[in-house]
Amino acid sequence: MDGGAGLSPATLTALIALVRKHTGIAMTERKSVLLEGRLRPRMRALQIESYQGYLDKVEQDRAEVPHFIDLVTTNDTLFFRTPQVWTYVEKEFLPQWSREHPGKRLKIWSAAAASGEELYSMAMLCEEFAAANPGFSYQIHATDISRQILEVARAGKYGGRSVEKIQATHPDWVKKYFRPSGDSGGLQVVDALKKHVELAQHNLLVPLKPNKQFDLVFLRNVLIYFDQEHTETVLRQAALSMAPHARLIVGESESISGLNTAYQFVRPMIYQIEQADYHANNNNQREQ
Ligand SMILES: C[S@@+](CC[C@H](N)C(=O)[O-])C[C@H]1O[C@@H](n2cnc3c(N)ncnc32)[C@H](O)[C@@H]1O
Structure with missing residues (x-):
C-alpha cells in the first residue's frame, strides 16, 4: 500500500x-x-x-x-502583482488604446485568473480610467482550468495576504471598490466591478470558444508550469484570440522571446503579435 x-x-x-x-x-x-x-x-x-x-x-x-x-494546480496570486505591469497598463496602454479606438469597448482576457486578484486589479484601473475619460467602457473575460479557484474569483471575497497587500498599496481603492466581509478583516469586491466580469473554465491548451479577439491578454505566471512544447501551444492558442493591435502580458520570469511563436517583444513582459504572422495565422484558421 x-x-x-x-x-x-x-x-x-x-x-x-x-x-x-x-x-x-x-x-x-x-x-x-x-x-x-x-x-x-x-x-x-x-x-x-x-x-x-x-x-x-x-x-x-x-x-x-x-x-x-x-x-x-498552484493558484498563488495577488492584487497588483508586479507593479511595473500595472504602471504600463495605466499610463500607456489605456490612454493609447482609447485614443486609437474611440467609442469601442476594451476587451480584456485574464487567461489564468486563479482567485481573481489580477482581473479585479484590472477592473479597478478601468473604473478609474473611465471616471476620467467618459465614454470608455470595458469587459473582462476571466478563465482558469480549476473550477474551484474560479468560484473564489466569482465570489470576490478576500482575506489574509491578499488583503494586507492591497490595503498597504491602495488604501483609497480598498474603500472605494471593496466592502467589509466577515469578522476577520476580509474584503468583498463591490458589484460595480463584478458586473464587468464573466468567468469560465478553460484549458489554455485548446482554442478559446467563442473567439473574442481581445485587446489585452494577461497570461501571467502560468507558462512557468509548462515545458517548451506546451508553452508554444498555449501561446499559439492565445494568439488566435487576440485582435491585431493587442498586447500580451506574461509573468516576470516568463520571457518568451526565444520561442517559436508569432510574438514580438515590446518591452519586458509585454508582447504583441507580429503583423505578418497575425494575418497568416488567422487566414489559416479560417481555412480549416
Ligand atoms: C500562479 S496562478 C497565476 C495567477 C495570476 N495570473 C497571476 O499572475 O497572479 C496560475 C494559474 O494557472 C492555472 N492553470 C494551470 N494550468 C492551466 C491550464 N492548462 N489552463 C488554464 N489555466 C491553467 C492554475 O489553475 C492557476 O490558477
Missing part, C-alpha cells in the same frame, strides 16, 4: 503523466512530496488507501478529473 508509505516511483511517474495529460503542467519527480500532500486529503475523503487506487479512480471516473485538476 503506497498511501501511507509514500508514492512508489512507478505510481509517481504515472501521476505526473496524468497531470500533464489533463493540465499540460510539466512536473518532475522532485514534486513527489507536494503531490502526496495535495492528494492525501482527497484520498482520505474518498476512503482510497493507495496512490495507485486514486490514480485508477481519476482514470476511470471522469467526475473525479476536475477535483484532480483543482489539487494539482
